[in-house]
Amino acid sequence: MQNIRSFFVIITAIAALxxxxxxxxxxxxxxxxxxxxxxxxxxxSSRLKPVPVRAKTKQNDMRVWNDGRGTIIDM
Structure with a gap:
């Protein structure tokens, strides 16, 4: 009887695992x-996104002049 009970406990443990x-x-x-x-x-989704275009402004040109009272630098 003890062997049969042990067998069923082992089978139940194996089934649970x-x-x-x-x-x-x-x-x-x-x-x-x-x-x-x-x-x-x-x-x-990253392929479907449009590629951003970098716009350059014309503010890169620096103007320098002298008005008689001092040098003016316009950036």
Missing amino acids: AAAALLTASLTVAFMGTLAVLSLGKAL
Whole structure:
């Protein structure tokens, strides 16, 4: 009787460990799938954004003149 009870306890423990391992593996696969979809969406959305164009202003020219009272530097 003791051997049969030990056998069922061992089988139950093995089944519980297998269920925990299956749950862990399925959650890992689901998490990796979610990360893959998010990274793919980020990569595609960055391609669809227009590239910003840098506009240069004409304020780069510095004007210097003397009005008789001192030198004026217009930046």
